Amino acid sequence: MTLRKFYRLLITFCAFALLVLAVKPFTDESSLEDSYPIKPIKIIVPFKPGGGSDRIARVLDMFTKEEFGSSFIFVYKPGGGGHLGLRFLANSKPDGYMLGTYNTPDLVLGRMTGLARYEMDDLVLLGQIAFDANVFAASHDSRFSNMKGFLDEARQRPGKLRLGIAQPKGGNHLATLALIDEQKVDVSLVIFAGGTELASAVLGKQVDVGIGGLAPFLGSMDQTKFLAVTGSKRLQKIPRIQTMIEQGIPMNSGTGRVLMAPAGVKAFQLERLKNGLKNIFDNPDFQTELRKIGNEPAWLDGNQVTEYLRDFQTQAQHLLEKTGLN
Amino acid sequence: MESLLSGFSDIFDPQTLLIMSLAIVGGIVVGTLPGLSSVMAISLMLPIAYAFGPVMGLSMLGAIYTAALYGGANSAILLNTPGTPSSLPTAFDGFPLTRQGKAYRALYAALFASVIGGLFGTLVLIAAFEPLANLSLKFGPPEFFCLACLGLCAVAAISEGQVLRGLLSACLGLLIALIGQDPVSGDVRFTFGVYPLISGIEVIPALLGLFSLSQAMNILEATGSHIAPYKAEANLFGKLARKFRQSWSILLRSSIVGSIIGILPGAGGAIASIIAYNEARRTSKDPGLFGKGAVEGVIASEAANNAQVSSSLVPMMGLGIPGNVNAAVIMGALMSFGIQPGMGLLSNSSDIAYAFMASLVVSNFLLLGIGFYMVKLTARVLLIPSNYLGPGVIALCIVGAYAATYDIYGVWVMFGTGLLGYIMLRVGIPIGPLALGLVLGPIAEKGLAQSLQMAESETSLLSFILSRPISLVLIILCIAALFAALLVEKKTRLAETRRKELQDG
Numbered sequence: 033m034t035l036r037k038f039y040r041l042l043i044t045f046c047a048f049a050l051l052v053l054a055v056k057p058f059t060d061e062s063s064l065e066d067s068y069p070i071k072p073i074k075i076i077v078p079f080k081p082g083g084g085s086d087r088i089a090r091v092l093d094m095f096t097k098e099e100f101g102s103s104f105i106f107v108y109k110p111g112g113g114g115h116l117g118l119r120f121l122a123n124s125k126p127d128g129y130m131l132g133t134y135n136t137p138d139l140v141l142g143r144m145t146g147l148a149r150y151e152m153d154d155l156v157l158l159g160q161i162a163f164d165a166n167v168f169a170a171s172h173d174s175r176f177s178n179m180k181g182f183l184d185e186a187r188q189r190p191g192k193l194r195l196g197i198a199q200p201k202g203g204n205h206l207a208t209l210a211l212i213d214e215q216k217v218d219v220s221l222v223i224f225a226g227g228t229e230l231a232s233a234v235l236g237k238q239v240d241v242g243i244g245g246l247a248p249f250l251g252s253m254d255q256t257k258f259l260a261v262t263g264s265k266r267l268q269k270i271p272r273i274q275t276m277i278e279q280g281i282p283m284n285s286g287t288g289r290v291l292m293a294p295a296g297v298k299a300f301q302l303e304r305l306k307n308g309l310k311n312i313f314d315n316p317d318f319q320t321e322l323r324k325i326g327n328e329p330a331w332l333d334g335n336q337v338t339e340y341l342r343d344f345q346t347q348a349q350h351l352l353e354k355t356g357l358n
Numbered sequence: 359m360e361s362l363l364s365g366f367s368d369i370f371d372p373q374t375l376l377i378m379s380l381a382i383v384g385g386i387v388v389g390t391l392p393g394l395s396s397v398m399a400i401s402l403m404l405p406i407a408y409a410f411g412p413v414m415g416l417s418m419l420g421a422i423y424t425a426a427l428y429g430g431a432n433s434a435i436l437l438n439t440p441g442t443p444s445s446l447p448t449a450f451d452g453f454p455l456t457r458q459g460k461a462y463r464a465l466y467a468a469l470f471a472s473v474i475g476g477l478f479g480t481l482v483l484i485a486a487f488e489p490l491a492n493l494s495l496k497f498g499p500p501e502f503f504c505l506a507c508l509g510l511c512a513v514a515a516i517s518e519g520q521v522l523r524g525l526l527s528a529c530l531g532l533l534i535a536l537i538g539q540d541p542v543s544g545d546v547r548f549t550f551g552v553y554p555l556i557s558g559i560e561v562i563p564a565l566l567g568l569f570s571l572s573q574a575m576n577i578l579e580a581t582g583s584h585i586a587p588y589k590a591e592a593n594l595f596g597k598l599a600r601k602f603r604q605s606w607s608i609l610l611r612s613s614i615v616g617s618i619i620g621i622l623p624g625a626g627g628a629i630a631s632i633i634a635y636n637e638a639r640r641t642s643k644d645p646g647l648f649g650k651g652a653v654e655g656v657i658a659s660e661a662a663n664n665a666q667v668s669s670s671l672v673p674m675m676g677l678g679i680p681g682n683v684n685a686a687v688i689m690g691a692l693m694s695f696g697i698q699p700g701m702g703l704l705s706n707s708s709d710i711a712y713a714f715m716a717s718l719v720v721s722n723f724l725l726l727g728i729g730f731y732m733v734k735l736t737a738r739v740l741l742i743p744s745n746y747l748g749p750g751v752i753a754l755c756i757v758g759a760y761a762a763t764y765d766i767y768g769v770w771v772m773f774g775t776g777l778l779g780y781i782m783l784r785v786g787i788p789i790g791p792l793a794l795g796l797v798l799g800p801i802a803e804k805g806l807a808q809s810l811q812m813a814e815s816e817t818s819l820l821s822f823i824l825s826r827p828i829s830l831v832l833i834i835l836c837i838a839a840l841f842a843a844l845l846v847e848k849k850t851r852l853a854e855t856r857r858k859e860l861q862d863g
Binding site: 119324 | 397400401404405408494495496497498499538539540541542543544546553554556557558623624673674677678679680683684685686687688689690693694696698699700701702703763764765804808811812814815
């Protein structure tokens, strides 16, 4: 009796499973083209929660519900300077429901410094939503008034000045090594684990000058003296601070914030994601929100980012060999 | 003062209080479940906080943070599973108490100590977060190195009577902590080609393995039907009240240690409760009881642990520099409400800042009330027979390790360290020192490596470190702590002979 009951249960179960299998393709079919995305999209932030990348992604997420029908699901995968999370993204199923955020030029530097275990072909770039020049910052009572003064003193007192860097083996690190090499100065480099750690070291005068993003300094502007901006133009939040180029030092670097998906995402999904991202970017409210947290909106589409990275890569290759960072 | 009172009046709104109470319940549950952390809960609730608006949203996040850090004590006491590095020392004495059938005593002591420590830390935050934030800047790499060393001195204390084994265990922990990226050069070391190890051995899965998994295997091996007797003690609160009256100095000292060390960005939480525990042991009349079920140990660890909840928000509110990941996420919430934490916080958005600080005070009182009832529920874990509890704990370990890393790699780390922990239990090597090494190793290493880079512009590392007053004080404290360990050992022996005499007579 119980055995028969068991068989009946088993048969019902199998029938049900078959039914589900039979119906499943249909649900897939219905997710085509116009209805995509039908469920929330996951976004991989390859850093700890609360960091710069997380904040930018959270600002983006304020507008995703309107654009894609539901908010992002945040997945934090820190490690290896972000390359661990990127590999996770590159290996995940390209079903159009998994995105990731990361920075340029670190995206190509990973392969060159040996930290990354993915190829650029494993990822497809959706676009860049912000580009943040770095700042050289010092404590408010620092004797330096600009980077020219700092470099001049460094030339006279080799090895006596300390320069803090926000992350080992990142774009920032390389740009600074390039600067030191080009200016033929000798400074003691101190490397920190991130922008906030750098900011407290600068304010606490552990280093004479530090190079990093502007955002971590926003809460302590009256205790910070900015010496230079590394981008091609001045920053809106600190309009009086000259760029390096204005000070006669050829340095133009910064951090681009890009979004990407694993390669192999269907063309219509890719199109939808790219357009959606551009729509959000074009919304003036998005740009206002982004500026509020200290980041500078700047759009590049996927191809433009790829091009930028290719240019960077050729320049960086010999620098890496020269500076021994690889 | 007036703005603080108006902050309280913002909080005493039925809806806000209701949300905060729910957040406390949720926070306790998340904190109690091994592997689930306050960071996870806070970032999960962020979108909901946005919808609630600044006062209610921030009160909710603060309540979760407060409750989750307390909740870690429950699993540490009942299952020997410190869910976070900061409740590590709670397990040292909490679990032995459980084994002796005094689980209630430990659980309530943890609750009361947490609330008192939490209130103390919050008062410190309210009274002086701006000047204290500037004080935190005085701690540079050399100071962090010395502070981590001071924390490591606790190894001497917790491996008493078996110093060699304790040191062996601590060294093993430090070695494991070396796996991953070099903190300053970024080079990858000791991963043996296993790529995910690039991010190092994650602390939470490792603690789960070392403490819970090894314990679960132990539970399964044991012949008893339950891990510990579940019984109510007569006149429990009378005894506890006496205990708290006797150990007011421990409570005060731990709260101060927790508040001060909690302020330091990056390293605070883990070190605070370890140093507080070590201090409590040093000043105790009967240090031999520590590690074998001293309520004072639980009190010291938990008071420091919860004192650092509020004080860890100090650099975030004073300078806009978040001291830990929890503070970073809360800061993100503040910023998306259009509030820039840091300078001018009190002049630009004092209403919300004070409402938030008032909510932390209220959170602690809510925690007292809600926690009081939840203790009875959580203690029921002990009613589960061992042959269900063991597999249950293993399942929780797997889920927790996966949740902590969002990767199957975390589960492997948990199994690996679990096996290691089991072997160590078997051969009688204490696990505590290994955990200390694992937690403090990276802080010490980074501090040392950065100090070396800083010392390049000086004559030598030693003169550089000794020329900094705070480092010098910390080094002296380290030396004192080592000598104190010797004295404490003597004291223990004296206390033991006295106990024997009493028994004989």
